[in-house]
Amino acid sequence: MPSKAAFYQQYGWELYAHQWVQTLSLEELRPLTDKTLHFGLLQSEDEWTKLAPIYEAYTEGLSGYAVRGEKEWRRLLGSFFAEGVRVAYVQTEDGRIEGYAVYRLGAEEIPVTEFVYTSRRGQKGLLNYLYNHRSQGSSIRWNEGMQDESYIFHPNGKTGHTTMPYMMSRIVDVATAMASVPVHIDAHWQNQPGVVDGKYTFTMGVKDSLATWNEGTYEVTIHADGHVEAVKTADEVKADVQVVSEVGALSLILMGRMTASELLFEGKVCGEKAVIAMLNRVYPKQKTYINEWW
Incomplete structure (x- = not known):
């Protein structure tokens, strides 16, 4: 993650990954949601196995992502829980998880720092979960991979979609x-x-x-x-x-x-x-x- 890309570029670093940053009011999420999935909250590091298959499916066919084993997942989740960050997931009635979101409450804008899913329904299910937090915030900002093209179907495509330089190699x-x-x-x-x-x-x-x-x-x-x-x-x-x-x-x-x-x-x-x-x-x-x- 470059603090200033120009500084690193002069020394042979180049940006290989950008991310979408999507910012919408919670009310605007409504047409983007799916209500068929159930919600759950991760409670401990021991539940890392619930997320790992989703992350692996999401990154399949991508380049440059970090490989996460048990040690990496436990360290990551431990840092989330220590900082009061929450991890929600959406699943089918028979318990098949289709996505998870890492987010924080406490401000008007709800930041979602990891947003991973295996299907469009999973993405919409996560947005539905966040839509239900209208009493705890007024807007949402979430990051996701540049490969996502759901912005094409957003009702208001003129606002709320920016790119962010993310990682250099x-x-x-x-x-x-x-x-x-x-x-x-x-x-x-x-x-x-x-x-x-x-x-x-x-x-x-x-x-x-x-x-x-x-x-x-x-x-x-x-x-x-x-x-x-x-x-x-x-x-x-x-x-x-x-x-x-x-x-x-x-x-x-x-x-x-x-x-x-x-x-x-x-x-x-x-x-x-x-x-x-x-x-x-x-x-x-x-x-x-x-x-x-x-």
Whole structure:
């Protein structure tokens, strides 16, 4: 979470995740609610297993989110309960939970800091739960992933919808980062131009004025099983490299936040058209999300 993005951007950090911030009066929630689900309140850290499957379903197919095990859930819930933060969930009559919300009461605006669901009904059920707090507040502000498009159906779409820069990423070691992120290999891989014996190799220059060990020229090999090898061949960016990237831009490619072509347009990447196209193919754009506050 950047306090000031510009400060970090000059040192190779880039924003990989934004969030929607939705702000509506509680009265405006009424047409967005669903009354078919039942409500429940979490009472202790031991109930973390009620939330974990919902979070895992919500983050499936997303990139950049925090993996939460029992230790992380207990620490998170412990901090909520210590600060008087509440966790409500909505469930079907047979006990199947479809969403949960982390919120705080005590002010006119009710802040909801985590809003997670497995279905649109789950989202609407949570809004119905919050709608029922009209005697305890006048408005609600909730954050959720940018992948949510329910704003399209809001009765008043002109107000209450903003985006917030949320999390930045930074590559500490280029070779390790590229080896750690598997690429997308489809059934047509073997037939792609430049692929020889199941491998695609190109040269890449990385610019990094802060972490100088990253700066230089790399020979990058993409394998048919999805793993990538990046071997540094020079400590400077050679004039004949096929593609050049700022280290921050490379992190956005690996996170799936932006494609190589989009970063080419932004002036953060330059290079041969064929290599840019291959980077687009193996590092496609993804939906990014994280809700940890680091």
